[in-house]
Amino acid sequence: MYRPSAPSVGSSMHPDRGPDNAPSMIARIMMDIAHQPHMDAGSSEKLVSLVEEFGSPRDSSRPFLTVLLRTQGTRIEPLKDALLCLAAQTDADFELLLLVHNASSKQSESVEHVVEQQPPLFAERITIVPVDGGTRGTPLNEGLSRAVGSYIAVYDDDDLVFANWVEEFHHLAGKAGGRLLRAKTAVQSVSLVTWPQGQAGFNTSSWPAAEYPQVFDVLEHFRVNQTPFMSVAFPSVVFSKLGLTFDERLAVCEDWDIILRASLFCGVEDVDALTSIYRRWEIGSSSYSDHTSDVWKSAEARVVEKMNSRPIVLPPGAVEEIRQLLADREQYAGILQSRAWKLSRPIRGFVRVAAAGRNSLRRLRHRGAR
Numbered sequence: 001m002y003r004p005s006a007p008s009v010g011s012s013m014h015p016d017r018g019p020d021n022a023p024s025m026i027a028r029i030m031m032d033i034a035h036q037p038h039m040d041a042g043s044s045e046k047l048v049s050l051v052e053e054f055g056s057p058r059d060s061s062r063p064f065l066t067v068l069l070r071t072q073g074t075r076i077e078p079l080k081d082a083l084l085c086l087a088a089q090t091d092a093d094f095e096l097l098l099l100v101h102n103a104s105s106k107q108s109e110s111v112e113h114v115v116e117q118q119p120p121l122f123a124e125r126i127t128i129v130p131v132d133g134g135t136r137g138t139p140l141n142e143g144l145s146r147a148v149g150s151y152i153a154v155y156d157d158d159d160l161v162f163a164n165w166v167e168e169f170h171h172l173a174g175k176a177g178g179r180l181l182r183a184k185t186a187v188q189s190v191s192l193v194t195w196p197q198g199q200a201g202f203n204t205s206s207w208p209a210a211e212y213p214q215v216f217d218v219l220e221h222f223r224v225n226q227t228p229f230m231s232v233a234f235p236s237v238v239f240s241k242l243g244l245t246f247d248e249r250l251a252v253c254e255d256w257d258i259i260l261r262a263s264l265f266c267g268v269e270d271v272d273a274l275t276s277i278y279r280r281w282e283i284g285s286s287s288y289s290d291h292t293s294d295v296w297k298s299a300e301a302r303v304v305e306k307m308n309s310r311p312i313v314l315p316p317g318a319v320e321e322i323r324q325l326l327a328d329r330e331q332y333a334g335i336l337q338s339r340a341w342k343l344s345r346p347i348r349g350f351v352r353v354a355a356a357g358r359n360s361l362r363r364l365r366h367r368g369a370r
Helices: 025-034 041-054 078-085 105-116 136-148 165-176 218-223 254-266 291-310 318-336 339-343 346-369
Strands: 065-071 094-101 126-131 153-154 178-193 199-204 232-235 266-284
Touching: 025 041, 025 254, 065 078, 065 136, 065 165, 078 105, 094 105, 094 136, 094 266, 105 126, 126 136, 136 153, 136 346, 153 165, 153 199, 165 178, 165 266, 178 254, 218 254, 218 318, 254 291
Parallel strands: 065 094, 065 153, 094 126, 178 266
Antiparallel strands: 153 232, 178 199, 178 232
16 A cells, blocks of 8 residues: 655655646647637636646645556566566655456465565555456556556566656656656567576576667657557546546557557657666567467557547647658659659669578578588
């Protein structure tokens, strides 16, 4: 259970943002509508009241952050690492809902045993929530129904967060005006192995690398998700006041879907700090290996269809970016239709054949050297 506490040594606590700061995208739109010259007074008051929810000072009796940590109890060692990361946070102003999804009784017992081993001051802020049935979004919706934090973050049991994870979110929340908070993330390849005495473990097989864009680009996110889940903190009002929930019809892509929808409502504030590592499992079970390509394509199509079937609000600067994209498309189309491009076709074919030949020769030499 969460108990308000003073920040840990080395923590930087900051006052939450007041109503005089720049609002999020949806708040800007509602304020613009509320102040139209012929707007009905009653409707205008309701809109202004809702906008104030995005910028009002936080109730200090509530935690700043609710962490939704999903696990199935199948990877106990990575779960221990995940909890160790949270226990080491320099900012302790968070609660943890440990969502144990579709776990057997033995797996649930293993999770409970891990929690019992945590330091007492950390363990008392952990609530174990068993969840049966549904898809990957089901435990998250159960977590939303119990969360009391001003912000909400999702963290899976096989990833890592640094000690500054909560602190950096908390630092920027005071300036974000109700926008999503997005920090930098590194990627590291991991494989399941058997440790001594037959214990199930894992090995890292690469150095961490910051592969994802450092700045959020909503137009790029329409194409593909470029934001690992634990790198984002959502203002809780997008769930409690705007009614967003996780789409339980999605077998995968639930992270991409909710990040897109929430960002279009609120906008995104980028955190200029590296705060987490996304583990890419090369050998072993993961959401990529547990679902077929058809399942992934179906989920992606549903996310795109949902975006395409409703009006959307784009952030400032998007119009100029769209104009540039259209200009580039027109320029490329002109190049492809040009006489020079058509005449160079044989040369381009020769270059492709030569490149394939070099690659084949390289492979043969490699085999001969073995």
